[in-house]
Amino acid sequence: MSSCGFLMATVIMLVSHQPTDILGPIESDRYMTVRSNGGLNQMRTGICDMIAVARLVNATLVIPQLDKRSFWQDTSTFKDIFNEPGFIKALEGDVHIVSDLPESLQSAPRARKHFTSWSGASYYEDVKELWKDHKVVHVPKSDSRLANNGLPIDIQRLRCRCLYQALRFSDPIEDLGKKLVERLKSRGKFIALHLRYEKDMLAFTGCTYGLSESEADELRIMREKTSHWKLKDINSTEQRSGGNCPLTPHEVGMFLRAMGYTKSTWIYIAAGEIYGGDKYISKLRSYFPNLVSKEVLATKEELEKFKNHASQVAALDYIISVESDVFIPSHSGNMARAVEGHRRFLGHRKTLTPDRRGLVELFGLLEKGELTEGPKLSSLVTKMHKYRQGAPRKRYASLPGSKGRTRLRTEESFYENPFPECICLTGKH
CATH class of the missing domain: 3.40.50 (Rossmann fold)
Incomplete structure (x- = not known):
């Protein structure tokens, strides 16, 4: 075997x-x-x-x-x-x-x-x-x-x-989730993109790169008014350079093209409402016109029962993400970690995790005109992600130098990678 x-x-x-x-x-x-x-x-x-x-x-x-x-x-x-x-x-x-x-x-x-x-x-x-x-x-x-x-x-x-x-998940969620997966697979192989370019994520992380001044103010006000978000004063530039911001839809497009995905690739957007709507998603669509969401795949009648129930809608995204040919999270988080762990458990299905810090450096060179989109960028990006595609590996330990509770907090989550306890590994995947 x-x-x-x-x-x-x-x-x-x-x-x-x-x-x-x-x-x-x-x-x-x-x-x-x-x-x-x-x-x-x-x-x-x-x-x-x-x-x-x-x-x-x-x-x-x-x-x-x-x-x-x-x-x-x-x-x-x-x-x-x-x-x-x-x-x-x-x-x-x-x-x-x-x-x-x-x-x-x-x-x-x-x-x-x-x-x-x-x-x-x-x-x-x-x-x-x-x-x-x-x-x-x-x-x-x-x-x-x-x-x-x-x-x-x-x-x-x-x-x-x-x-x-x-x-x-409950039968109504499982049934619709399976239907949507079948509809996607009938079109060919597809990527599930967890595009965390949503208002709450941008406000929480303080990430305002590429946004207008009024949009940045809107996010700042939301953060200040959300009492259980402890950090209020955030330097957006430092967040971005540290790799702590979700990739923008435009950056996702550049990343995927550099990784060799073609214009005909089907991409399912596993996310809530994208901040700025078509103003920002159109930049990703210019690279990959075959963008679909649950609102496109399902009928209004099918989605009606889930209306105003965010967790039930998120469960549909989860089912589709687990069953996708490739899963790509634009930012780390509970959904990204849970899907990656589940895909590992099912046989290390391909999960492509962007190196956000490294990509920000490359995109900075593009902005300065010191690098252009093409073979050179593609070579750098693919090399950067050679070992970030869900291949079998043990969980990462805590960050060097971390102590006390911080040490435990920086460990890789068990649910993100349940190897070796729940997965037997022999040879290469």
């Missing part, structure tokens, strides 16, 4: 892997309630962290409440986005999960605990003490509650089993 075939066989084995131990979870009268925070993919990975935590502390997990207060203001419940019965069933050998607290505990006093970010198994041994005085512990945030590294292998595999097998 080829190395790729062996890899896929191993993935299938892992997905169907039996519960964390032969005995399964011990019946427990400890209950854990959770409020998941953030957008769709921050909530998804947070929920799977909570599944692993429930296993570590031997608690019954109540189906998490989803974030309705974030930027997206989505009122969707768990069962609106996910297949709740399938979720409970898929993990029944690992963790007890219930839809609601037993009636006898509905009004019982609850301990409220913010679990420390990036914690290991020993931390949760101490956390068990919370249930000595309370039958219910409430967790106000679910994101990044577990370490990326150093956890027992079965706990790591449980996190994968949760994210890639158990936490399926």
